[in-house]
Amino acid sequence: MKKYEQVKEKIKQDILDEVYIPNQKIPSESELTIQFEVSRHTVRKAINDLVNEGWLYTEQGSGTYCAERSLSHSSPGADKAVALITTYISNYIFPTIINGMESYLSGKGYTLLLYSTNNDFEKERQCLENVMERDLAGLIVEPTKSNHPNPNLKYYLDLEMKGIPYLMINAAYSELNPYSLMVDDELGGFLQAEHLIKEGHTNIAGLFKTDDMQGVKRMKGFIRAHREYKIPIHSEMLLTYTTREREKVLKGEFANILARDDRPSGICFYNDEVALTALDGIREAGLSVPDDLSIVGFDDSYLATASEVKLTTVKHPQYEMGVEAAKAIIQLIEKKQKAEDPSIVYEPKLVIRQSTQNR
Structure with missing residues (x-):
């Protein structure tokens, strides 16, 4: 043993x-x-x-x-x-x-x-x-x-x-x-994107988990907000992942969009945990939050206030x-x-x- x-x-x-x-x-x-x-x-x-x-x-x-x-x-x-x-x-x-x-x-x-x-x-x-x-x-x-x-x-x-x-x-x-x-996850995803749009962001990325229905609905809300406010979504800025693929996507596709000349000015994340994990990649790209990049999480977990960056997020009634x-x-x-x-x-x-x- x-x-x-x-x-x-x-x-x-x-x-x-x-x-x-x-x-x-x-x-x-x-x-x-x-x-x-x-x-x-x-x-x-x-x-x-x-x-x-x-x-x-x-x-x-x-x-x-x-x-x-x-x-x-x-x-x-x-x-x-x-x-x-x-x-x-x-x-x-x-x-x-x-x-x-x-x-x-x-x-x-x-x-x-x-x-x-x-x-x-x-x-x-x-x-x-x-x-x-x-x-x-x-x-x-x-x-x-x-x-x-x-x-x-x-x-x-x-x-x-x-x-x-x-x-x-x-x-x-x-x-x-x-x-x-x-939770009304679609409305939550809508609120994430709407907040950034109202703050003047027009090039917004989204990172959503798709093997859980919550992530699919949040992505649906993200897309709906763009349509209602007539803000185009650049397909390469909409990233999806499964439970097993998260780290691969964060280190690959997500890192790539941060390195683009037309990188996003705002990002909506599936949840606070992914947002805080992504902060490491954001720092490695030489960017700071919120000066260079505005980010929004989901769930209002303890992680939302656990780092020096206090997350704007959508509240979950835990x-x-x-x-x-x-x-x-x-x-x-x-x-x-x-x-x-x-x-x-x-x-x-x-x-x-x-x-x-x-x-």
Whole structure:
């Protein structure tokens, strides 16, 4: 067994032995490197695996905590368990969404079980097989690659046959038409581009993720804003990427447009995370934000204010969505609402900071 696997198994055993109880902070990476006499890289790999498997979760700037996994070793209260399958657990906006869910569910006596797909269909299948083996009250899902045909739809139909309610957040599999909570991503993409247009920008680039429906809708809004304001879109300024292609596009096509004589004066990004990552390439090109380039993110995540460049961005109702999803799944469980009841669509708002300025 490799060293990181040994560390991983020891932490799992400590969780099962209740050395760490749900929501308790575990020792830091530095402390674990001393405890297990291994490198920080080894500890980090073990922790990342445990986070992806739902044994742990992390809170940005706070640390790593033991997740709720009572059903993995205890049968009492099994009918009060709700599972969450999301693309990611430990980073970006997901901890805040999860905190909102957990705070409401725990107050109602429900346990939240966490699973991560890493936006991969095979991992989603594994997560669904795992939850199907449990005596769950309900399931909350953030769809995997929601702009692609999903090979795992049969599992959701099996859930319906078993009478287990489920809902979806951020996106939805259109074939299933489930109850869902999502942002009006098209309007958000429109607001991004409209802000730059109103600031006098006429050569605007867009970088959008296209294996998730959110990115496709944001791109649609970006295009609509240009059409409504009669601003032409130069096709070479509209960049798309999939989950696996992000770094390749940032280092290739994105770097190329920054080097052009007719480079854009403004850029709309799929989200804050991509915008902050792109800042490195912008600096390497000898450009500064916002003097040379105005940029707009999406989600108003903690990253929007984490660097010296405070991002203009579109707000995502992270904690609120988590709470409302928890309320909705309990209502579905208790049959106080039906899956075909009107879903929730949040209206996005633009948050203006220092990363954009008048052209």
